[in-house]
Amino acid sequence: MEKFKTLEIVQKNPNSSVFHLHLNRPSHRNALSPDFFSEFPRALASLDQNPSANVVILYGAGDHFCSGIDLKSLNSIAERALSGDRGRGGEWLRRHIKGLQDAVTAIERCRKPVIAAIHGACIGGGVDIVTACDIRFCTKDAFFSVKEVDLAITADLGTLQRLPSIVGFGNAMELALTGRRLSGQEAKQMGLVSGVFGSKQEMDDAVGFVAEGIASKSPLAVSGTKAVLLRSRDMNLEQGLDYVATWNSSMLLSDDLNETVSAQIQKRKPTFAKL
Template sequence: MQDAITAIERFRKLVIATIHGARLGLGINIVTACDIRYCSKDAFFSVKEVDMSITADLGTLQRLPGIVGFGNTMEMWLTARRFSGEEAKELGLVSQVFRSREELKEGVRTITDGIGGKPPLAVVGTKSVLIKNRDLSVEQGLEYVATWSSSMLLSDDLTQAILAQKHKRKPTYAKL
């Protein structure tokens, strides 16, 4: 199961979670493996493993501190309390809370359309660099991003972006 959850995080393309209703245990594991998270106002969360006499072992203990901080993670896990979508936003677990499931769908569709219009290699590169940087020093991270960026110069995306801005048109990027 660990590999299945980690596969979400390692998936080459951007993974966005839309959350409405309950996210408990396994649901939290999946959500923390996603790149961006949004929820509706009715969403609520609870990390229940400790109440079930187990230590979570699918990656949340490894990912959640980087998302909401060590102290918040410790408190969530040890209390197993239920918290709202609004609190999830305050903690940084989700980026935005929408008023309803329908507004969540529409809002995330607008967001994904915007991201989808960006250079695919830049989106994939940003995800890769951010994930890799969690395990690197600043110096190592800079070396990694320099290598990544130099390889991106081989694509036509930069030229497309510059020409599109110059001619006030939408760029045409190659598919990944």
């Protein structure tokens, strides 16, 4: 398994198809460095291609989930963009931002569901990451902030595009314009997270239970559900229905379907082949 500077992939139970992906710069509150943006899509691609992995849980090592983009990185980006010709600097900056965006979108490209387990701070780039995840949970002491406006920049890695469909347009606008701190409980009320837990251990146990439940289901059905939901988000109803009809015309008649029917008749748990 590949070793990373900013991340760690952990399989806590060798018999489990749930894998943990840790943001692993705890001394920097998991601030996002240039290494992160090159390593994160590689880590997710490796989990996507790993037939033993059915579900990914995303954690932050240490006391916080993620404090946002590393400010040293931000300074170096600004210096690079401002050196020399303004037009060429702007063209380079656009390509660079697109590359950073692509690293976050790798969460959606991963066929396996990615569950964010959030504790402590989830700020700026951290919000970009969790809004790209499929399910989110947090501890009661977690807090969120779309902080970019306080750095005199416009959030550009996905929060402004994904957050409105999660918490509603009005809530997203208010959070993005004020940059205020959103508590874990308020995040639950807004629908940003599916559950809030009293401690990190409680969250870990609950998220592990949810992940194992998803991992026990047909991997074809799970990956298809994720793919269709993400595609339908950007389609009207008729287009979405057409897309899922096409998807299921290819995927529906599988060994997983036969196994599910047999297991129900025989009153046993189904077992599925790896994806």
